[in-house]
Amino acid sequence: MAWSWAIYLYLWMAGMAGGAFFAAFLAERFAGLNNNKLLKLSTYFGVPLAIIGVILLIVELGQPLRFWHLFTEFDAASPMSLGTWILLVWIVIAVVMVILWWAQNNILKGMSGTVGSLIKLLGWIELIFSVLVIAYTGVLLAVSGQPLWASTAFLPALFVASAVSTGVALLILTSSIGRSIPNRIIGRLAEADAIVIGIELLVLIGYVIWMAISGMMGAGDALSVLISGTLAVPFWLGVVLVAVLIPLGLEITNWGKDLERKGVWRAIMASSACVILGGLVLRAVMVVGGQL
């Protein structure tokens, strides 16, 4: 198997990092919040996740010391080449934003306003790159000769939905550590997550149906690996139940409820943990299943 655990860990981490930034930025911009608390959270956790993911990728190479060959080439037709550059830009912008946030209160205190607008501008650019990063994690697999990945155009959509969902879950879990984010916002994030998971479920159903009827050579066999074959247990338990149905149920039953109540708070945290764990199982099942 040419791609193993390092690859699916990476796809999971990069998706979560990009998804968290995407969710945090949109929530703050739509709500008109200017303190960047969610956004900072998403970068403080997202940058290390993305960097660890990249290190895993390099370690997984047959010739790790030759990784720099990737940066001698820009080939938009090769998702891996394009993704290399997208990820590089994403990490650089995120790191610059972290540095600017720090500088805003220290060495550049005098020009805090200018720095603030610069951060805002970078935020918009980083939003676009977050979309590209999370789309890339699916496109990498979907542009291939493996029937499980390439027979439909649903895989990038599925990975994007999962990336946003795991990103929101990451925000919810980490914000509860620092307790810096008001419970009302966490509640709203959980509601947004419920809708995203609903979208993920629809995409998953679409993917399965399309695979079953597409008639592409090998698609039916590839699908049966997930539905009834070697990976049926992790697929039904890990993906369908843990990544989708359990968190969806928990978030819907606690929709609009006050997180001050311990039971509600616990349910939301448990659902977020399920989303993150299930997101990993989804990547693992797809990466391994496609190569069987």
Added chain:
Amino acid sequence: MPKARLIDTSKCTACRGCQIACKQWNNLKAEETKQTGTYENPPKMSAQTWIKVEFKERPGEWLFRAHTCMHCTEASCEKVCPTGAISHQGEIVVIDQEWCIGCGYCVQACPFHVPGKDEEEGTARKCRLCMDRITNGYETACAKTCPTGAIQFGERSTLIAAGKQRVQTLKSDYGYPNANLYGEDVLGGLHTLYVLTDEPSVYNLPEEPQLAVSNNVAQWVSGIITAGVVAALPFWLLFRRKNQIGIEEESEVGGTR
């Protein structure tokens, strides 16, 4: 004039001489084998097995086909390679062993599942159409050793003509109504052509192999639309100012659990 191989399944006896000749000429290691329920051996194509006779058993008949790199004109491996290590040298698709980083993308992209990633060498490896032999006027090792003439090497156009004639003979004289020549046009034209006695799918060959990057745009659009429109919607619904009951800045004093 581009060269090619023509592999005639109706002449193959599955002696596996081509496998051995390939291993010897290219210094490829033997592989540990195991019983997989067929006489196929070794079980899979790999970085150390560049040609392999596939067995297809069906009532009253045993079909053999030597599977190897097709040297596609539109090669998926070359298109997805992120470092440019895979290129065409004339009609031959070659992996530069000094430049390959061993990312494994070509292994995933090949519609024929040909390249393998070598754990020891750390690079992707596959058939080179015996580049060192054919540039010196010899035929490939597999063709040279084939005792029945099932593997021929020569001018592509000549082999296509010969293949078509053989297909006609198989249809008219030997009772193979589905006989066909595989590889003349698919993926811009293959440089390993097959005379098949039955439909390509019977021989585990895709009827219409797709270039891996042919769905590139659709896949990117799928991901970007899902993120940019569909997944952005819930945040707009729940966080836009009109809707925010109590998420004003002043309320951000933190939860009191």
